[in-house]
Amino acid sequence: MKYEHLYVVMEHEGGKPVPVSLEMLGEARRLMDGYNKRYNANEKVVAVVLGNNVRKLCEELVYYGADAVIYADSPEFEYSRNVVDTKVVSAIAVDKNLVLKFSPQSTDFVKPHYMFFAADNIGRQLSSTVVGTLDSGLASDINKLVIDDLEIKHEHKTKGQPVMYERTLEMYRPDFSGFLWTTILCLDNRNPAIQRDYHPQACSIIPGVFAPIARDASRKGVIVDYTPTFDPGDLQVKILSRKIVKSAVDFDSKKAVVSFGRGIKDSPEANIRLVTELAKELNAEVGVSLPMSKKPFPVSESVSSTYMIPDRVVGTSGRKVIPLLYIAAGISGAMHHLAGMKESEFVIAINPDEEANIKDESDIFIKGRMEDVIPVLIEELRSVKPAMEVRK
Ligand SMILES: Cc1cc2nc3c(=O)[nH]c(=O)nc-3n(C[C@H](O)[C@H](O)[C@H](O)COP(=O)(O)OP(=O)(O)OC[C@H]3O[C@@H](n4cnc5c(N)ncnc54)[C@H](O)[C@@H]3O)c2cc1C
Known part of the structure; x- marks a missing residue:
């Protein structure tokens, strides 16, 4: 298949996953377990990690539900920088050779089927730039996900004819001040006049809405090392110093x-x-x-x-x-x-x-x-x- 697997772009602080990363991974695991059973498929949950000395983190991500982890390890990834992160995550997402290491049958692979990012400061920006680079669409701030077969009739996308879209990710987001849900679909154009695919079906996920799965150190997965190449333009933004300002607002110790x-x-x-x-x-x-x-x-x-x-x-x-x-x-x-x-x-x-x-x-x-x-x-x-x- 051209589009396979669910890629989850991880965030971490110095090798420690931020909570939403494990939450996304947990939801990805639940979704793909249901998907593989329903469609008799063998698509993987793939965690993508950029960082400096993150090999240990990759093992943890397997324990938290990833079938495979693709990681790029370099001092250049000590802190997040959108330009270089976008380039490397986008390159990883279309690299068939990486996929063959954990899914040898994926010989027709072109792009991920689905892709998740965190809906936080880093992930909101990265999701838009990566998915733009991959030439697909993005739903932001999602808090419910379902994969289903949907019959769609649309003036442009289907030329007004009912068409079955299989394995479609329904992405729900709270709208209108959070009191109504909108369902967002990222659908290929099946109208012969404007035919075009939109994959991956991608979204950013609100922190705190999904539960991580329990850590299981007996879980097995494949860890794949990706070696990025950098052009001078990728590294123009330099982080000269970084200071974490402690908030004067004390929610933690107050009862x-x-x-x-x-x-x-x-x-x-x-x-x-x-x-x-x-x-x-x-x-x-x-x-x-x-x-x-x-x-x-x-x-x-x-x-x-x-x-x-x-x-x-x-x-x-x-x-x-x-x-x-x-x-x-x-x-x-x-x-x-x-x-x-x-x-x-x-x-x-x-x-x-x-x-x-x-x-x-x-x-x-x-x-x-x-x-x-x-x-x-x-x-x-x-x-x-x-x-x-x-x-x-
Ligand atoms: C991507 C995204 C992220 C968001 N993130 C956050 C977030 O982190 N945190 C957040 O809070 N919101 C967030 N929001 C906004 C959120 O959706 C709501 O719009 C917001 O929480 C509503 O704020 P509110 O309850 O103060 O106002 P309203 O919804 O307007 O509610 C005001 C309430 O005050 C009551 N009221 C009126 N008069 C009185 C009175 N005299 N005494 C007592 N009560 C009175 C009313 O009955 C009403 O229930 C986000 C929205 C989006 C789209």
């Missing part, structure tokens, strides 16, 4: 997080003050929904620069938090936000809209406006605190 969202809109400055007072009473860190980091409402400079910042965003575009107590004030509960807080031990939501998604994630849903609810909570906390201190 509680109080987050606010667009629900502050009626009196933004006063409502943020209420949220921060509540956080102070609970010795909690303050989080925000993504729109807050775009500073959508006028507030004083000190409040804006302290609270409406990307560092405080909870969710797929920000941080994952797992506190004992999470309070969501004026947050609707879009899927992107939930992914960052749903593992919290106990969740309280404050929202006047009973239909808000966050209700389903909450242990306690307080129906009401934050302007009315938070002052009562603060008063109550202040009144019980002295009693708690006496009991100590």
Whole structure:
């Protein structure tokens, strides 16, 4: 077959896989196990790794579900750089000789059937440049995947005739603020007038939505070494120094997080003050929904620069938090936000809209406006605190 196997482009920090890499690998394993059974096929899950001294990582990736790992090892890959990474990942994706090392029957191989990237800062950019180079289409920020045979009738793609597209990857993404799902298909043009293939069917995957499979050190796989060649133009971007700035926002050691969202809109400055007072009473860190980091409402400079910042965003575009107590004030509960807080031990939501998604994630849903609810909570906390201190 011209298009075979599922390639998963890994990300790692100094040889340690970032969580989304193992999550993608786990989902790839589940999908391809089902696929191979259904179609009586033998297509592989192939992890692709660029890095410096990453041989050990390759073995780990086999334990986490890869049938094969293709890796390029060079000091040039110590840190990610889009131009050179794009060139090498794209070259790996079309290299038939590499494929023959783990799938000798793939003599007609042209490109991967499917390809996964992480929907994070590195993967979002790399996915677009690699898939552009491979001349196919990309679905970004995906949180559900299904492979199925679909009958499609399309004015251009099928010239209006029903055509069966076999083994098609249905890529689901949350849209319209995360409350509707769109299914994206990457389909070949079967209209004779504009015939053209689109492979790999590729997507970037939201961190935190799929579970990795359990590590199994008895799992066997093939590790294939790829030797890249570099042109001077590939290496024009040089990393002269790199500093990891530790965030001043401390979600990790605090036992509680109080987050606010667009629900502050009626009196933004006063409502943020209420949220921060509540956080102070609970010795909690303050989080925000993504729109807050775009500073959508006028507030004083000190409040804006302290609270409406990307560092405080909870969710797929920000941080994952797992506190004992999470309070969501004026947050609707879009899927992107939930992914960052749903593992919290106990969740309280404050929202006047009973239909808000966050209700389903909450242990306690307080129906009401934050302007009315938070002052009562603060008063109550202040009144019980002295009693708690006496009991100590
Ligand atoms: C690729 C992508 C990535 C994304 N990543 C993230 C992410 O990491 N994190 C994130 O949060 N979002 C993310 N989003 C955005 C996400 O889809 C939602 O748009 C966003 O979370 C909604 O923010 P919100 O809940 O503050 O606002 P809204 O959805 O507008 O909800 C506001 C809520 O406030 C309530 N409300 C109104 N008045 C009051 C009041 N007086 N008191 C209390 N409640 C009130 C309303 O009933 C409503 O439920 C992402 C979107 C995309 C497309």
